[in-house]
Amino acid sequence: MRALAAQVLKTRGRAADAAIILSGGGDDFPEVEVARLALEASRSQRLRLELALRFYAEPEHWDSDLPDGSLASLDRGDVARAALQGKDQLGSHRD
DSSP states (O other): OHHHHHHHHHHTTOHHHHHHHHTTOOTTSHHHHHHHHHHHHHHHHHHHHHHHHHHHHSGGGGOTTSTTOOHHHHHTTHHHHHHHTTSOHHHHHHO
16 A cells, blocks of 8 residues: 555655655555555455455355255345445445
């Protein structure tokens, strides 16, 4: 995060501010806050997608021996669509 914010500052000719950020300071710089928010949003999206993949990776998801058929036949991609839309896919799946 700090390296990203520092790079932005360096490209804008603010090498001294970039050095402050790289040394652990500058938490109040807007560039640091924007980098933090962007990385947080990216992490949140990655976690949603990983959770959906884990759901589909479970062998039980595809087990057609379940009384009502496989979860895959009931799900029909709802979990994946919810994850791609930025929703809590398993919570949305139960709706």
